[in-house]
Amino acid sequence: MKSTYKLSSRVRLDEDDDGVSGVLFDTHTAAISTCNETALVILKSLKKGSDVDSLARLVAKTFEVNEKDAKLDIVSLLRDLTTLEFVCERE
Amino acid sequence: MNENNLSVALTGFGGLDNPEPGLAVARSLRAGWNDPLEIEALCYDTWNTGAWMPKIADRIHLVVPIAKGDDAVLARLKEIHAKHPFQALIPCLDLEVPAISRLSRRLDRMGVKTLLPAPEDAIAVSKANLPNFCYANGMRTPRTLHVRDLEDVPLYAERFGFPLFVKGTVAGAKKVNNATQAAYAAAELNAKWGGGVLLQEAIDGEEYVVGMVARADESCLALSPMRKLGVNKRGKGVVGAIIDNPALRKEALRILAKLHWRGPLELEFVQSERDGRFYLLEVNCRFPSWIFLTQFAGANLPGLFLNEVLGTNKRLQKKGKVGTAFVRDVQEVAISIKDHKDLKRFGTIKAPESQKRRAKKGPLTVAVTGVSAFELTQPGLGVAQALHYVPEVGQVFAFAYGAYDTGLQRHDIFDAGFQIPPDDESDAALLDRLEDIQKNNGLDIIIPNLDGEINRFQNIERDLKKLNIDLLIPSKKAFKAIRKDILFAPKSQQHWGGFELTPSKIVKSRKDVRAAWDQFGSPLMLKGQSFGATMAYSLRQAEDVWDLYQEDDQKLIIAQPVIYGEEFGMGVVCDRNHNVTESLTIKKLLMCEQGKTWGAVSMQLPELQKSLSAFLKHIGWVGPADAEFIRDAVSDQYYLIEINPRLPAWNGFGAMQGNDLTREIIKITSKSSIVSKSNNEEMLFLRAAEELPTYASSLALFANRGEKHNG
Numbered sequence: 001m002k003s004t005y006k007l008s009s010r011v012r013l014d015e016d017d018d019g020v021s022g023v024l025f026d027t028h029t030a031a032i033s034t035c036n037e038t039a040l041v042i043l044k045s046l047k048k049g050s051d052v053d054s055l056a057r058l059v060a061k062t063f064e065v066n067e068k069d070a071k072l073d074i075v076s077l078l079r080d081l082t083t084l085e086f087v088c089e090r091e
Numbered sequence: 092m093n094e095n096n097l098s099v100a101l102t103g104f105g106g107l108d109n110p111e112p113g114l115a116v117a118r119s120l121r122a123g124w125n126d127p128l129e130i131e132a133l134c135y136d137t138w139n140t141g142a143w144m145p146k147i148a149d150r151i152h153l154v155v156p157i158a159k160g161d162d163a164v165l166a167r168l169k170e171i172h173a174k175h176p177f178q179a180l181i182p183c184l185d186l187e188v189p190a191i192s193r194l195s196r197r198l199d200r201m202g203v204k205t206l207l208p209a210p211e212d213a214i215a216v217s218k219a220n221l222p223n224f225c226y227a228n229g230m231r232t233p234r235t236l237h238v239r240d241l242e243d244v245p246l247y248a249e250r251f252g253f254p255l256f257v258k259g260t261v262a263g264a265k266k267v268n269n270a271t272q273a274a275y276a277a278a279e280l281n282a283k284w285g286g287g288v289l290l291q292e293a294i295d296g297e298e299y300v301v302g303m304v305a306r307a308d309e310s311c312l313a314l315s316p317m318r319k320l321g322v323n324k325r326g327k328g329v330v331g332a333i334i335d336n337p338a339l340r341k342e343a344l345r346i347l348a349k350l351h352w353r354g355p356l357e358l359e360f361v362q363s364e365r366d367g368r369f370y371l372l373e374v375n376c377r378f379p380s381w382i383f384l385t386q387f388a389g390a391n392l393p394g395l396f397l398n399e400v401l402g403t404n405k406r407l408q409k410k411g412k413v414g415t416a417f418v419r420d421v422q423e424v425a426i427s428i429k430d431h432k433d434l435k436r437f438g439t440i441k442a443p444e445s446q447k448r449r450a451k452k453g454p455l456t457v458a459v460t461g462v463s464a465f466e467l468t469q470p471g472l473g474v475a476q477a478l479h480y481v482p483e484v485g486q487v488f489a490f491a492y493g494a495y496d497t498g499l500q501r502h503d504i505f506d507a508g509f510q511i512p513p514d515d516e517s518d519a520a521l522l523d524r525l526e527d528i529q530k531n532n533g534l535d536i537i538i539p540n541l542d543g544e545i546n547r548f549q550n551i552e553r554d555l556k557k558l559n560i561d562l563l564i565p566s567k568k569a570f571k572a573i574r575k576d577i578l579f580a581p582k583s584q585q586h587w588g589g590f591e592l593t594p595s596k597i598v599k600s601r602k603d604v605r606a607a608w609d610q611f612g613s614p615l616m617l618k619g620q621s622f623g624a625t626m627a628y629s630l631r632q633a634e635d636v637w638d639l640y641q642e643d644d645q646k647l648i649i650a651q652p653v654i655y656g657e658e659f660g661m662g663v664v665c666d667r668n669h670n671v672t673e674s675l676t677i678k679k680l681l682m683c684e685q686g687k688t689w690g691a692v693s694m695q696l697p698e699l700q701k702s703l704s705a706f707l708k709h710i711g712w713v714g715p716a717d718a719e720f721i722r723d724a725v726s727d728q729y730y731l732i733e734i735n736p737r738l739p740a741w742n743g744f745g746a747m748q749g750n751d752l753t754r755e756i757i758k759i760t761s762k763s764s765i766v767s768k769s770n771n772e773e774m775l776f777l778r779a780a781e782e783l784p785t786y787a788s789s790l791a792l793f794a795n796r797g798e799k800h801n802g
Contacts, residue, residue: 012414014788021795023788027413028339029297030318030332032791 006049011086098129103183104141107683110780113183114141115383116393123391140779145445153438157190179204188213188376204400206354216374228349231370239287248273254293260286271635296362301343304396305352313409315385321495332416332787333388342369387784388415420497421464422781425747425774453483456533461540462489462498470540473743475504477753480746494794500783502801510797518550536561540737561760563714572710573734589702590729596650604637607650614653619645656724662739664755665712671704673755675745691776744776
């Protein structure tokens with residue numbers, strides 16, 4: 001069964017006016033991560049919840065990149081976000 | 092007073108660069124009360140600069156120090172209340188709370204409401220008593236020891252291990268890394284507060300604070316947790332953001348339940364990196380100085396408090412918007428000397444009106460550097476303020492080195508902010524950045540305001556000229572001539588008519604320290620070549636200070652005898668023929684602990700100015716300079732302390748009172764025929780802290796993008 005990932009309620013995603021960058025804000029600690037265009041697309045999807053394969057397809061389509069490479073980057077990002085408790089994983 | 096207006100009396104308008112909370116509480120009430128409100132500012136002396144800021148107090152009163160006893164304090168409050176009745180009193184200093192609490196019933200009979208803890212509850216959580224309180228109530232707090240005899244400090248400090256905090260019994264804290272630093276810090280703090288010092292283990296982790304208001308029944312009315320995002324070298328939170336951390340909230344409420352508290356308070360925590368738990372550092376029995384942030388966030392704690400105290404039943408929001416942030420900058424005003432004297436003579440005055448600033452309309456775009464009050468108040472803030480009085484200027488840009496440069500939030504004086512490369516990047520990178528800014532936004536003149544960056548701008552001056560960007564800065568030769576080791580070298584000309592150079596010895600070794608001690612005696616002033624000035628009262632202390640400078644990688648220092656007397660600052664601008672074309676002299680009346688000017692009056696010292704002009708001509712100076720002098724209290728001889736290669740940080744004062752060094756720079760660089768106005772000697776310069784709103788996300792976006800546009 002695929003795991004789905006969702007942004008934790010403790011983080012808030014603020015999009016910049018230009019719509020291609022943003023800021024991930026941790027409401028518990030005020031820690032801030034700035035997001036480039038690719039990260040923003042992924043994080044917006046994670047707001048609703050998504051799985052690795054869906055995210056990889058989305059990134060590959062949006063940025064015209066290889067889906068396999070996109071998947072590797074997404075897995076790495078999700079690992080970091082999980083460590084920070086910014087995403088929750090559900091089976 | 093309008094009889095229909097509510098009136099509140101507040102204390103705590105002093106503190107300078109470590110501001111007392113009264114000004115922030117007043118700002119919060121002004122911004123958030125939304126009904127007519129009058130504020131009586133209660134001050135212990137005429138130099139509580141916060142009370143003089145525009146649109147804060149309706150009246151300023153001198154009151155009796157707490158040390159004079161409860162009866163004397165109450166008598167003065169009664170006297171003020173008889174002429175200017177107030178309905179509530181909010182003490183904003185820790186030492187006042189037990190005293191005002193003792194007086195609360197008598198105040199209530201007068202019609203003045205307070206909401207404060209019982210005196211014994213406030214004393215139970217004082218700095219010296221907090222460790223015992225935490226132990227008795229099962230609260231986590233760092234290991235702390237109260238050392239009354241300073242001779243024991245090195246021994247106990249070694250036992251604690253380093254790093255370690257040395258704290259005053261009332262206020263102040265210094266982080267130290269060895270016994271030498273601990274002893275020095277202990278001497279300083281004990282001299283100020285008495286009672287010995289507290290040694291406290293340093294727990295690695297992020298600092299959090301919680302502002303709270305407790306009701307009369309000791310329940311929590313509202314709380315506002317904040318994380319310190321930017322902490323300066325003195326440990327003060329200068330940038331912070333509202334958070335919503337359930338574990339922190341739970342801990343704060345648990346502690347509140349044990350405190351039996353009424354009224355405002357602040358809890359300070361560190362979250363340990365080791366175990367993730369919150370350790371209580373301090374309990375402050377009043378509003379914190381960052382409390383204006385709660386107004387920015389929409390949950391105004393002073394407003395909620397006043398509503399509770401008076402039972403006015405306003406519907407006020409209690410939960411602040413998470414991510415709302417503040418930065419602490421400065422505000423400067425010029426007030427009439429007469430008002431200042433009248434407060435001293437009569438004890439009560441009506442607060443002065445605020446000054447209006449003209450709108451900029453001219454064609455020139457000017458950028459300034461040195462736009463932060465994060466550590467010290469940098470001169471660019473005053474320069475930018477002064478530029479608003481120059482009609483030829485249309486836009487003013489802030490050139491910042493980081494998102495925490497506090498002036499970036501000054502929408503009133505900067506039209507835009509741009510990040511420029513720091514000094515560890517190449518000159519080419521700086522030039523590219525400036526060219527890019529000019530291409531996209533326009534740029535005519537740059538005014539550099541930090542000593543350490545003059546060299547970089549000298550390196551690219553010609554290239555900037557090719558881009559039609561003007562500077563007015565000294566040559567490398569002239570700049571070298573004011574370097575401390577050159578200026579105060581034994582072979583330099585010592586006598587300049589109106590002033591002499593301070594007798595000095597260049598110190599490159601411990602042996603030189605001893606020789607300087609033998610030559611100049613006690614106390615001895617030791618100055619770093621690049622930064623720092625420390626007094627030593629014994630040879631042992633002087634050698635300890637030498638070690639501290641070595642740790643800071645300053646291999647050469649200047650030793651001078653301490654000269655006692657009044658201090659003066661002279662700001663000048665030299666044209667390209669090395670002639671002083673504009674000057675402004677001040678007598679420094681109020682200085683912060685960092686030695687910076689927070690209060691001053693302008694003066695005419697023609698002989699001194701003539702001598703300085705001769706000196707600057709001699710070394711071929713171009714551009715602004717800030718010369719600092721001291722007048723020996725016994726001989727009246729003026730001694731030169733140092734010359735800084737830029738406008739003084741108090742430069743905004745010149746513009747406010749009609750004598751404008753900044754305008755002179757614009758005149759020379761733009762080759763225009765601006766006419767300067769005459770000097771008005773009747774004004775007093777004052778500076779106070781000011782919290783400005785922003786968002787944590789905005790700070791991050793600036794760090795990412797490197798620019799922001801206001802308006």
